[in-house]
Amino acid sequence: MSRTHSTWPQAAHFALAGIWGTVCHERNMRIHLWMLTVVSILEIVLRPTLSTVVMVIGASSFVIAAEVMNTAIENAVDLMIGQQYHPLAKAAKDAAAGATLVASFAAVMVGILFLVQMWPWQFRMLSLRHLGGALINVVIACTTLTTIVLSERQYREYRKYGIDGDKSKGGNLGE
Numbered sequence: 001m002s003r004t005h006s007t008w009p010q011a012a013h014f015a016l017a018g019i020w021g022t023v024c025h026e027r028n029m030r031i032h033l034w035m036l037t038v039v040s041i042l043e044i045v046l047r048p049t050l051s052t053v054v055m056v057i058g059a060s061s062f063v064i065a066a067e068v069m070n071t072a073i074e075n076a077v078d079l080m081i082g083q084q085y086h087p088l089a090k091a092a093k094d095a096a097a098g099a100t101l102v103a104s105f106a107a108v109m110v111g112i113l114f115l116v117q118m119w120p121w122q123f124r125m126l127s128l129r130h131l132g133g134a135l136i137n138v139v140i141a142c143t144t145l146t147t148i149v150l151s152e153r154q155y156r157e158y159r160k161y162g163i164d165g166d167k168s169k170g171g172n173l174g175e
Contacts, residue, residue: 020151021071022068022071023147023148023151024151026067026071028100029064029068029071030148030151030152032060032063032064032104033144033147033148034144035060036064036144037141037145037148039111040138040140040141041141043056046118048114048118049117052114056110058110059103059106059107060107062103062106062107063104063106066099066100066103066104067100067103069096069099069100070096070097070100073096074093077089
Protein backbone atom coordinates (compact mmCIF):
# COMPACT_ATOMS: atom_id res chain seq x y z
CA MET A 1 0.00 0.00 0.00
CA SER A 2 1.53 3.29 -1.09
CA ARG A 3 1.14 6.23 1.26
CA THR A 4 3.19 8.70 -0.75
CA HIS A 5 0.19 10.77 -1.85
CA SER A 6 -1.81 10.78 1.35
CA THR A 7 -3.51 13.92 2.53
CA TRP A 8 -2.67 15.53 5.86
CA PRO A 9 -5.73 14.01 7.59
CA GLN A 10 -4.77 10.57 6.26
CA ALA A 11 -1.16 11.02 7.41
CA ALA A 12 -2.38 12.11 10.85
CA HIS A 13 -4.67 9.06 10.98
CA PHE A 14 -1.73 6.75 10.17
CA ALA A 15 0.43 8.45 12.82
CA LEU A 16 -2.28 8.19 15.48
CA ALA A 17 -2.82 4.53 14.56
CA GLY A 18 0.90 3.92 15.12
CA ILE A 19 0.81 5.63 18.50
CA TRP A 20 -2.35 3.74 19.50
CA GLY A 21 -0.79 0.44 18.41
CA THR A 22 2.23 1.18 20.58
CA VAL A 23 0.02 2.00 23.56
CA CYS A 24 -2.00 -1.20 23.10
CA HIS A 25 0.93 -3.57 22.53
CA GLU A 26 3.82 -2.19 24.57
CA ARG A 27 3.78 -2.52 28.33
CA ASN A 28 6.52 0.10 28.73
CA MET A 29 4.44 2.68 26.85
CA ARG A 30 1.60 2.16 29.32
CA ILE A 31 4.09 2.60 32.17
CA HIS A 32 5.27 5.89 30.61
CA LEU A 33 1.64 7.05 30.39
CA TRP A 34 1.04 6.17 34.05
CA MET A 35 4.10 8.22 35.01
CA LEU A 36 2.83 11.14 32.89
CA THR A 37 -0.48 10.94 34.76
CA VAL A 38 1.27 10.97 38.16
CA VAL A 39 3.43 13.94 37.11
CA SER A 40 0.37 15.83 35.82
CA ILE A 41 -1.41 15.31 39.14
CA LEU A 42 1.70 16.50 41.02
CA GLU A 43 1.75 19.60 38.85
CA ILE A 44 -1.89 20.27 39.69
CA VAL A 45 -1.13 20.03 43.41
CA LEU A 46 2.25 21.80 43.50
CA ARG A 47 1.55 24.37 40.76
CA PRO A 48 5.06 24.91 39.35
CA THR A 49 6.14 27.79 37.15
CA LEU A 50 5.25 27.82 33.48
CA SER A 51 8.85 27.15 32.46
CA THR A 52 8.90 24.04 34.66
CA VAL A 53 5.65 22.79 33.14
CA VAL A 54 7.10 23.30 29.65
CA MET A 55 10.24 21.32 30.62
CA VAL A 56 8.15 18.48 32.03
CA ILE A 57 5.92 18.35 28.93
CA GLY A 58 9.01 18.40 26.69
CA ALA A 59 10.72 15.60 28.61
CA SER A 60 7.53 13.52 28.67
CA SER A 61 7.00 14.01 24.94
CA PHE A 62 10.62 12.98 24.31
CA VAL A 63 10.08 9.71 26.21
CA ILE A 64 6.81 8.94 24.40
CA ALA A 65 8.44 9.65 21.00
CA ALA A 66 11.45 7.48 21.87
CA GLU A 67 9.18 4.58 22.87
CA VAL A 68 7.23 4.86 19.62
CA MET A 69 10.48 4.87 17.61
CA ASN A 70 11.79 1.92 19.64
CA THR A 71 8.64 -0.02 18.83
CA ALA A 72 8.90 0.86 15.14
CA ILE A 73 12.52 -0.31 14.99
CA GLU A 74 11.76 -3.52 16.88
CA ASN A 75 8.82 -4.33 14.61
CA ALA A 76 10.83 -3.60 11.44
CA VAL A 77 13.70 -5.81 12.62
CA ASP A 78 11.29 -8.61 13.59
CA LEU A 79 9.66 -8.37 10.15
CA MET A 80 13.01 -8.62 8.38
CA ILE A 81 14.61 -11.45 10.36
CA GLY A 82 11.53 -13.52 11.12
CA GLN A 83 12.30 -16.26 13.65
CA GLN A 84 16.07 -16.14 13.05
CA TYR A 85 18.66 -14.74 15.42
CA HIS A 86 21.15 -12.23 14.07
CA PRO A 87 23.69 -10.22 16.09
CA LEU A 88 22.99 -7.05 14.06
CA ALA A 89 19.27 -7.40 14.79
CA LYS A 90 20.09 -7.60 18.48
CA ALA A 91 22.39 -4.58 18.21
CA ALA A 92 19.70 -2.52 16.44
CA LYS A 93 17.03 -3.43 18.98
CA ASP A 94 19.37 -2.83 21.92
CA ALA A 95 20.34 0.59 20.54
CA ALA A 96 16.67 1.57 20.11
CA ALA A 97 15.91 0.43 23.66
CA GLY A 98 18.96 2.35 24.86
CA ALA A 99 17.62 5.54 23.27
CA THR A 100 14.38 5.09 25.20
CA LEU A 101 16.35 4.51 28.40
CA VAL A 102 18.35 7.73 27.86
CA ALA A 103 15.11 9.67 27.27
CA SER A 104 13.59 8.15 30.41
CA PHE A 105 16.63 9.06 32.53
CA ALA A 106 16.48 12.62 31.20
CA ALA A 107 12.79 12.82 32.13
CA VAL A 108 13.53 11.49 35.62
CA MET A 109 16.21 14.17 36.05
CA VAL A 110 13.72 16.86 34.97
CA GLY A 111 11.26 15.41 37.50
CA ILE A 112 13.84 15.48 40.29
CA LEU A 113 14.72 19.09 39.45
CA PHE A 114 11.00 19.90 39.44
CA LEU A 115 10.60 18.48 42.96
CA VAL A 116 13.79 20.13 44.25
CA GLN A 117 12.67 23.50 42.84
CA MET A 118 9.32 23.19 44.59
CA TRP A 119 10.90 22.37 48.00
CA PRO A 120 9.52 22.98 50.57
CA TRP A 121 6.47 21.47 49.04
CA GLN A 122 3.54 23.70 49.56
CA PHE A 123 0.19 22.29 48.64
CA ARG A 124 -1.48 25.46 47.55
CA MET A 125 -5.15 26.11 47.09
CA LEU A 126 -6.17 26.54 43.48
CA SER A 127 -6.78 30.16 42.60
CA LEU A 128 -8.23 31.75 39.49
CA ARG A 129 -4.77 33.06 38.63
CA HIS A 130 -3.43 29.51 38.30
CA LEU A 131 -6.54 27.96 36.80
CA GLY A 132 -5.15 27.90 33.24
CA GLY A 133 -2.02 25.91 34.13
CA ALA A 134 -4.00 23.54 36.32
CA LEU A 135 -6.54 23.04 33.55
CA ILE A 136 -3.79 21.96 31.16
CA ASN A 137 -2.58 19.39 33.69
CA VAL A 138 -6.13 18.16 34.37
CA VAL A 139 -6.62 17.65 30.62
CA ILE A 140 -3.28 15.81 30.33
CA ALA A 141 -4.06 13.59 33.35
CA CYS A 142 -7.59 12.76 32.14
CA THR A 143 -6.42 12.10 28.59
CA THR A 144 -3.62 9.76 29.64
CA LEU A 145 -5.85 7.90 32.11
CA THR A 146 -8.52 7.42 29.44
CA THR A 147 -5.88 6.22 26.97
CA ILE A 148 -4.50 3.74 29.48
CA VAL A 149 -7.93 2.33 30.33
CA LEU A 150 -8.94 1.98 26.67
CA SER A 151 -5.61 0.44 25.68
CA GLU A 152 -5.81 -2.09 28.52
CA ARG A 153 -9.25 -3.16 27.27
CA GLN A 154 -7.90 -3.43 23.71
CA TYR A 155 -4.84 -5.37 24.92
CA ARG A 156 -7.06 -7.85 26.78
CA GLU A 157 -9.13 -8.33 23.63
CA TYR A 158 -5.98 -9.07 21.62
CA ARG A 159 -4.78 -11.55 24.24
CA LYS A 160 -8.19 -13.27 24.37
CA TYR A 161 -7.87 -14.06 20.67
CA GLY A 162 -4.20 -15.02 20.89
CA ILE A 163 -2.84 -11.84 19.35
CA ASP A 164 -0.16 -10.85 21.83
CA GLY A 165 2.17 -8.10 20.75
CA ASP A 166 3.75 -7.58 24.16
CA LYS A 167 7.49 -8.03 23.65
CA SER A 168 8.03 -8.66 27.37
CA LYS A 169 6.43 -12.10 26.96
CA GLY A 170 9.27 -13.47 24.86
CA GLY A 171 8.33 -12.07 21.47
CA ASN A 172 11.62 -10.18 21.16
CA LEU A 173 13.20 -12.16 18.33
CA GLY A 174 16.40 -10.11 18.08
CA GLU A 175 17.63 -11.14 21.50
